[in-house]
Amino acid sequence: MKLLRYTLYVFAGLLLLASAAFGFLYFHTPNTAPARTITVRMERDRIERGRYLFRLGDCDGCHSERDFSRFGGPVVETGRGRGNVLPFNDLPGRIVAANITPDVETGIGSWTDGEKIRAIREGVDRDGRALFPMMPYGFYRYMSDDDVECLVAYLNSLKPVKNALPRTAVRFPVSMLMKFAPEPAGPVKAPDRRNPRVYGEYLVTVAGCMDCHTPFEKGKLDLTMKFAGGRAFEASGLKVVSANITPHAETGIGKWDFARFQQRFRAYQPYVHEGSPKVGPEKFTVMPWLNLSQLPDEDLAAIFEYLNSQTPVDHLVEKAKFQRASLE
Ligand code: HEC
Ligand code: HEC
Known part of the structure; x- marks a missing residue:
């Protein structure tokens, strides 16, 4: 009898702990800083720099329509930035690389430049929801302020593509754990190119x-x-x-x-x-x-x-x- 009661206490204790942990994770909101108030300069050389960074960071890799019947999966120009439901096996749920063209309804045309910068470097969408970290913000957070501003200028220059996509649906427990991935990036200096x-x-x-x-x-x-x-x-x-x-x-x-x-x-x-x-x-x-x-x-x-x-x-x-x- 005593043993049973003891077991029950332990069990109840564990349950309480588990639900506290679950509650903590469930209600945990990602660590974010307010988006910067900034309008990026849309100058030709800055857009060019942004195009270069878009290539370097392989944004096309996930966000553009590609033709894999050809070597290297070249981008289908009319679908640049239109977004994709990612086809890879072993993903924890339905992972959707968003439409990042300036289309207002289906893309990020209504986001402020500051919100775009924050999504790229810090991994939250405009509402503060954590982005699935396959979006490589863990690496992009090291992009300098100047570079990320140029990148956003290039994004703003893309042709809007109307392409409605389903929402990302990440499976539990990854859906909870990924809330710890976003982090404010702070100001980032450009690297020393002479080294x-x-x-x-x-x-x-x-x-x-x-x-x-x-x-x-x-x-x-x-x-x-x-x-x-x-x-x-x-x-x-x-x-x-x-x-x-x-x-x-x-x-x-x-x-x-x-x-x-x-x-x-x-x-x-x-x-x-x-x-x-x-x-x-x-x-x-x-x-x-x-x-x-x-x-x-x-x-x-x-x-x-x-x-x-x-x-x-x-x-x-x-x-x-x-x-x-x-x-x-
Ligand atoms: C390896 C795949 C991958 C690469 C490369 C990638 N992204 Fe993403 N990106 C994603 C995924 C997946 C999401 C959506 C995550 C989610 O919904 O939780 C996303 C989301 C975004 C968002 C938020 C949009 C929204 O509506 O929520 C922006 C902005 C973005 N990416 C920009 C970029 C830019 C700019 C680059 C290149 C510098 C880039 N991404 C490279 C996979 C990628
Ligand atoms: C999206 C994933 C991806 C990214 C990003 C990527 N690689 Fe690769 N890389 C691969 C794969 C897969 C292969 C093997 C298949 C092939 O050769 O095409 C490869 C092959 C290579 C090879 C050929 C090696 C050999 O023995 O022939 C080199 C060199 C290379 N990568 C360097 C780089 C460098 C440098 C970067 C960053 C600037 C980079 N890769 C970024 C996926 C990637």
Whole structure:
């Protein structure tokens, strides 16, 4: 009898704790700062800078209509920024990359520039709801004030595309845990471009290289394997695995000189200008080759230098699992 009562107390205690924890999570609101009051300058060179950042950050990757019957999934120009229900397997629910064109009804045309900046760097929508962190705000938070303002100027210059999408519906418990991801970014200074390693780190961060090139397990990046590759991307029966881009001599890019690295990217430039060729499913890739092939030499050199400063990780990503492009 005594034991039963004891068990009951323990049980009731646990229940109380669990419901308190649930209540805490349920009512927890993301950590946010008020959106800045700002109207970004719509000057031609700033919009151009924004276009560059849009490419570097691969916003197209999730937010634009793409044609994966062609190498690298080139953007269908009439659907740039229109948003997508993301097709990847293993997502915790229905994840919808929003329409980020200036369409007032279905896009972000009615948002203030400050709200757009906050969404990109801090991960909350205009109502303060946490964005699913697949939207890489954890990396974009390091984008400088000036750069994010240029990026928003470019977003404002996009053609409005009417494309109504369903809402994101994240499954429990991820729906609760993700409320802890947003964080105010504060003012962010521009990186020192004269220091290639610092500048390289900035570029690699905004480009999300680490996100894709680090193994991803149980909803988290395995940071002991930074840049070591092996993250799988599967969508609609297609699959690709990222490469090891640490300076490991045998399994990474340790034996590459800059010319080889540069050529690996430059090789795709003709596809940008002349259109990507039709390819079969074995050439499927999510690596933003088309965007990154357009980076200036200074950027590629800084990225190469930064990657080479990283810890080499011995991690053989089976070649059969990812396709080195036909051009190599
Ligand atoms: C890896 C995929 C991915 C990439 C890359 C990405 N986004 Fe997103 N983005 C998302 C997803 C998914 C959401 C919606 C999350 C949600 O609804 O919880 C989103 C939401 C947003 C929102 C909020 C819009 C709204 O209506 O809530 C903005 C603004 C935005 N992204 C801008 C950008 C910009 C600008 C870039 C490039 C610098 C970018 N995104 C790159 C996936 C991505
Ligand atoms: C959206 C995910 C994604 C992003 C972002 C990304 N990569 Fe990749 N990357 C891949 C995948 C997948 C592969 C393997 C398939 C292929 O080669 O196309 C790859 C391949 C590569 C290769 C070829 C390696 C080899 O052995 O041939 C290099 C180099 C590379 N990435 C560097 C980078 C750098 C540098 C960045 C950031 C500037 C970056 N990647 C950003 C997914 C990504």
